[in-house]
Structures are given as structure tokens and as C-alpha cells.
Amino acid sequence: MTLPPQPGWLQTDDQVPEPEVSQRFLTAMSSLAATVTVIAATSPSGQRSGMTATAVCSLSTEPPMLVACVNRSSTLAKTLTQTGWFSVNLLSGAQEDVAARFAGRSGLSGEARFQPELWDVHPTGAPVLRDSAASCVCHLANAMQQATHLVAIGAVHDVILPVRGAPLPLMYHLRRFITVGGASGESP
Numbered sequence: 384m385t386l387p388p389q390p391g392w393l394q395t396d397d398q399v400p401e402p403e404v405s406q407r408f409l410t411a412m413s414s415l416a417a418t419v420t421v422i423a424a425t426s427p428s429g430q431r432s433g434m435t436a437t438a439v440c441s442l443s444t445e446p447p448m449l450v451a452c453v454n455r456s457s458t459l460a461k462t463l464t465q466t467g468w469f470s471v472n473l474l475s476g477a478q479e480d481v482a483a484r485f486a487g488r489s490g491l492s493g494e495a496r497f498q499p500e501l502w503d504v505h506p507t508g509a510p511v512l513r514d515s516a517a518s519c520v521c522h523l524a525n526a527m528q529q530a531t532h533l534v535a536i537g538a539v540h541d542v543i544l545p546v547r548g549a550p551l552p553l554m555y556h557l558r559r560f561i562t563v564g565g566a567s568g569e570s571p
């Protein structure tokens with residue numbers, strides 16, 4: 384149902400074709416600056432898969448849970464639903480090369496994306512990225528198929544934090560990796 388225009392409402396063409404809305408949506412979302420993560424999991428046969436993802440957010444703290452939106456066509460989506468264990472690694476500003484690698488930009492896929500010196504294995508079997516800003520080891524509590532994606536809800540089982548405090552995060556904004564630092568004001 385479309386509401387009749389109200390005073391002060393922006394007038395738009397009410398017949399905007401869907402592809403154009405999708406295009407505008409992409410542009411709008413490119414302004415949604417987000418911390419870059421790498422989500423990783425190991426298949427029952429021991430093959431690791433992982434991908435760069437920004438569609439990740441906190442769901443609750445008691446109990447600790449998070450949400451991640453993973454393309455159903457990705458290798459990771461299959462592995463996630465097979466074992467249920469996965470890690471969400473929040474990247475530091477120094478890990479742009481890892482982000483590019485797990486976004487498929489180096490042409491590598493599956494195991495080949497994992498540089499041995501950068502990864503540990505959590506007792507649950509989930510791969511954990513060294514020197515990240517934080518790693519959350521999760522178990523898949525629920526998964527919902529929505530359009531092209533799998534909405535994965537993870538119950539956070541373990542959190543690995545850096546010993547020397549949080550490094551500056553790697554973020555994605557306007558289709559570019561950026562590093563931000565410094566506080567804009569007092570914490571609430």
C-alpha cells in the first residue's frame with residue numbers, strides 16, 4: 384500500500400523500476416561504513432573455507448549471539464551448515480591483504496586462501512585468524528534462507544581478544560578499505 388503524499392514528504396516517482404531501486408540501494412549501502420570481518424569454517428572432511436564479510440552484527444549479549452548474512456552460493460555457506468562451527472574474525476587495519484584474499488580478489492578459493500602462518504585451530508575445529516581485533520567462535524543456532532543469502536545466527540561460544548588492546552579496525556566505505564582511528568568524543 385502506498386500512502387498519499389503528506390506535507391513535507393519527498394515526492395518521488397512512484398513507478399521507480401525495481402532494478403533502479405536495487406542500484407540506488409547498492410549506492411546507499413556503500414555509505415554504510417562497516418568493520419571488515421573474515422568468517423571461516425572447517426568442513427567435516429577438514430577442508431577450510433572462508434570469506435570476507437561486512438554483513439555482521441551483534442544480536443544479543445546475554446546470551447552472546449551475532450548475525451551474519453552469507454551468500455548461499457558461497458563455499459562457506461555449505462560448510463557452515465555442515466558442521467555448525469565457525470569463527471567471525473574482526474580485521475585490524477593491518478589486515479587489508481587478508482580481506483582482499485578472502486573476497487576472492489587474488490583468484491584463490493577454499494583452502495588456498497589460508498596462509499598457514501596466519502591461522503590457528505580452535506578446539507571446536509573453527510579456524511581462528513591471528514592478530515585480528517577480535518575473533519568470535521560461534522555455533523550455528525539458526526539459519527534462515529532469505530533471497531540470495533543465508534541469515535546465520537551464531538551463539539558465541541568463545542571470544543579471543545588481543546593481549547595488547549584492540550588495534551584500529553579495517554573498515555569498508557564507499558567501496559574502499561579504510562582505517563579509522565581516534566575517538567570523536569567521550570564514551571557514553
Ligand SMILES: Cc1cc2nc3c(=O)[nH]c(=O)nc-3n(C[C@H](O)[C@H](O)[C@H](O)COP(=O)(O)O)c2cc1C
Binds near residue numbers: 438453456492555
Ligand atoms: C568488503 C567486502 C564485504 C563483503 N561482505 C559480504 C557479506 O557480508 N556477505 C557475503 O555473502 N559476501 C560478502 N562479500 C563478498 C565475498 O567476500 C566474496 O564473494 C567471496 O569471494 C565469497 O567466497 P567464495 O568465493 O568462496 O564463494 C564481501 C566482499 C567485500 C570485498
